[in-house]
Amino acid sequence: MSDTQTQIENRPPSVATLFLERVERTPDAEAYRYPVPAASGTGPDDWKSLSWGQAAERVYAIAAGLVDLGVQAEERVALASSTRVEWILADLGVMCAGAATTTVYPQTNAEESAFILSDSESKVLIAEDAAQLAKAVERRADLPNLHHVVVVDTKGVESDGEFVLSLADLEARGKAYLEKHPEAVKERVGAITPTQLATLIYTSGTTGRPKGVRLPHDNWSYMAKAIAATGLVTQDDVQYLWLPLAHVFGKVLTSGQIEVGHVTAVDGRVDKIIENLPVVQPTYMAAVPRIFEKVYNGVAAKARAGGGAKYKIFQWAAEVAREYAKATQDNFRRTGTASAPFGLSAKHKVADALVYGKIREAFGGNLRACVSGSAALAPEIGYFFAGAGIHILEGYGLTESSAASFVNPGEAYRTGTVGKPLPGTEVRIADDGEILLRGPGIMEGYHGLPEKTSEVLESDGWFHTGDIGELSADGYLRITDRKKDLIKTSGGKYIAPAEVEGQFKAVCPFVSNILVHGADRNFCTALIALDEPALLGWAAEHGLGGKSYAEVVAAPETVKLIQGYVDRLNEGLQRWQTIKKFRLLPRDLDIEHGELTPSLKLKRPVVEREYKDLIEEMYAGSREA
Structure with missing residues (x-):
């Protein structure tokens, strides 16, 4: 031992x-x-x-x-x-x-x-x-x-x-x-x-009363x-x-x-994170994906505001970062060294001087790694930061498993996976793809709710996470979706909405939140909320300056802008996954209206209930209507 x-x-x-x-x-x-x-x-x-x-x-x-x-x-x-x-x-x-x-x-x-x-x-x-x-x-x-x-x-x-x-x-x-x-x-x-008992944490359930998790x-x-x-x-x-x-x-x-x-x-x-980072100069910090998305959107918006040439340089550097991260991670997997081909390394060096160095400075200049958890990070955003020298180690766990069940192992991290189990934690994938966990991190049960406890916790200690995933031959876990969030179209095709939503976040620098809908429908639609600072910066340059967020969102120019990104997304999807129609929301989703959990996760039933009219409008006139 x-x-x-x-x-x-x-x-x-x-x-x-x-x-x-x-x-x-x-x-x-x-x-x-x-x-x-x-x-x-x-x-x-x-x-x-x-x-x-x-x-x-x-x-x-x-x-x-x-x-x-x-x-x-x-x-x-x-x-x-x-x-x-x-x-x-x-x-x-x-x-x-x-x-x-x-x-x-x-x-x-x-x-x-x-x-x-x-x-x-x-x-x-x-x-x-x-x-x-x-x-x-x-x-x-x-x-x-x-x-x-x-x-x-x-x-x-x-x-x-x-x-x-x-x-x-x-x-x-x-x-x-x-x-x-x-x-x-x-x-x-x-x-x-x-x-x-040490801690009682109430999960912010998407429906009904929260349950107290006994840790x-x-x-x-x-x-x-x-x-x-x-x-x-x-x-x-x-x-x-x-x-x-x-x-x-x-x-x-x-x-x-x-x-x-x-x-x-x-x-x-x-609101103090950006101001604090250069003062604290951390060597590591943990965050949720929304923070990295915001930083990415902010960097892209700043480059765009600097004029066409600056934005082109940023787009080129972002592509080099992704290519470099994929190459070095792939090489590390095969040989144990994080190297890239000579030509790519040369481009990376130039991009580092022009773009990446400034991004690292914004994080305080000393950051070795970030840990991302609570929701899936879009791989393209993960690769961008990895290539820029901000190493994001994705991890995975639930309130019921004391948060940290998996984490990527330092240098050997793989973007798009949540890494390997913590020492002492066991994992297996059930026949339907559900991730099961067992180990000393698993909760005692739900407070005062023995029936709810027995629904997820087996007598031999295996906990049903409700998440769907795949294990690689060498033990890296990839989460594909929440079991209950999987969409089955009326044509019988299964779609993981989180996967499509993550890809859109990597393609569109203006998105704040997106919800893909399509259960029992014959095509997929999306509700899209835009990032206010990024959107208003763009609006000022396109004759929409001085207008409110809601007015800019309603403008035909904005719809046309987002349609371009939806088209780009669709090019990389299977036909049944493509977004046929979308609607832009009049405001961003937030915790106050109950649409996001305090850890910024989407509460799908709440959003779908609130914007039911917009969803029905997108399907009106289709063959299923």
């Missing part, structure tokens, strides 16, 4: 244990960086640091504060906040108290927040600010189990010291408690068992050790963490960091 396997099998019972070990090993090393707005209120943020020792002081105070409030082992403490350093400290505090964190997205409305707090029987809510507090106060009569709300940012909040406390109040209570009971936190951590401490302990065992991250790394920590993808990154001991810069403000 390898040392790696031994390490994963002989893991400690919890990440709380790993945190105590990390603090003991490297108390003075930098753990977290976080932004503080400039004192003047204008200008760039000031970034502060916490060492592992300083972080531990706050974590232990939060843990002891919760113990003082009467929170017992496995009792739920809900956390409704955007991604910030206090989220991580609070989550660790909950774990070190032996309690369990219920994660709530800050965008969740009052009704659904109340459902999650009630269903999880959360005793305490740690709320980011007055807005999150208001949701709990509004539904307080429906939440008999909720005894306290702890508020992080107290602007506009009246603290009564009992139902409503500030985070500072909680930490002060914790410090006082630790003076009387100095070993309290260590005792709580020492009592944690691997099967004890015990052992899931996170395994994830921490398995991530470290991949060798993808080292103690010298600087991670930029902006993903929603209420989502399993963001949360798993905090476990891996504790085991490896590197620095994490934390700021969940998506």
Whole structure:
């Protein structure tokens, strides 16, 4: 048995244990960086640091504060906040108290927040600010189990010291408690068992109420050790963490960091990513495909705005990047060296000086790799970034599998696949193509829903992911679609909409979101939402300047522009996959209207329901109408 396997099998019972070990090993090393707005209120943020020792002081105070409030082992403490350093400290505090964190997205409305707090029987809510507090106060009569709300940012909040406390109040209570009971936190951590509940994450289902996924401490302990065992991250790394920590993808990154001991810069403000990257200069970061699509569209729009010659250079460089990435990956697969033919390497060198270097600078200049997950990245976009020196390692997992089940192995990564299973995770493909997983990362089940649990989790531990995929002979997994999203046309042909949508995103630099429709129809159609900055930049150059997004989308010139890209897409598709008709949406899809999940995944039933009239209009007059 390898040392790696031994390490994963002989893991400690919890990440709380790993945190105590990390603090003991490297108390003075930098753990977290976080932004503080400039004192003047204008200008760039000031970034502060916490060492592992300083972080531990706050974590232990939060843990002891919760113990003082009467929170017992496995009792739920809900956390409704955007991604910030206090989220991580609070989550660790909950774990070190032996309690369990219920994660709530800050965008969740009052009704659904109340459902999650009630269903999880959360005793305490740690709320980011007055807005999150208001949701709990509004539904307080429906939440008999909720005894306290702890508020992080107290602007506009009246603290009564009992139902409503500030985070500072909680930490002060914790410090006082630790003076009387100095070993309290260590005792709580020492009592944690691997099967004890650590986290309850509610999946933002596309239909009906969300389900609470029960993830015990052992899931996170395994994830921490398995991530470290991949060798993808080292103690010298600087991670930029902006993903929603209420989502399993963001949360798993905090476990891996504790085991490896590197620095994490934390700021969940998506509108600050471009500004933060040159300041943080990360060596790695995780993101969802939408972020890479936005960067790609932004780079293309900037080149287009620079005039015809600049845009031609960009298009040429993009093609060279893709060709180079395909050649080097192919060569690495065959020979173990990432080299390309001489002529292509020469072109790549020129393109690097003209285009790619600027893209790497925009990412901070030090980026070794990005991890992409949560949805499929269009391979052509992946190849573009790979050729430009931004290596995107796609991974795969679900809330039910603690996020990270597969990841591409460093230099040997293959664009278009999600790589190989993490050490200790088993995979098999069922007869109908469904991906089944088994291993220490798999959930205990759905909270209070034994029937729903038995639908996806077999008695021998195999979990049905609901995704369709293929395994290569050497163990690389390619996801082809969601089982339930596969379209069967009235002609009996199966179509994977995500595959067609991904190809369109690679072809059209103006697209933000696209939904391909065609189930039980005799041809495919698409609803297309355009990227506002890219579209308005184009509009200004084509006599449509000054018009609103909705007006530009409705203009015949815009429809003609997008028709050109649809035609290009169709050239590379099978006849039954082609998009015969499309409609441009009057606004982009978003989380607020419930069309995207907080991790920016498309909620197909919601979009199809909302734009039913546009869909019917496209089929009106066809033979099936």
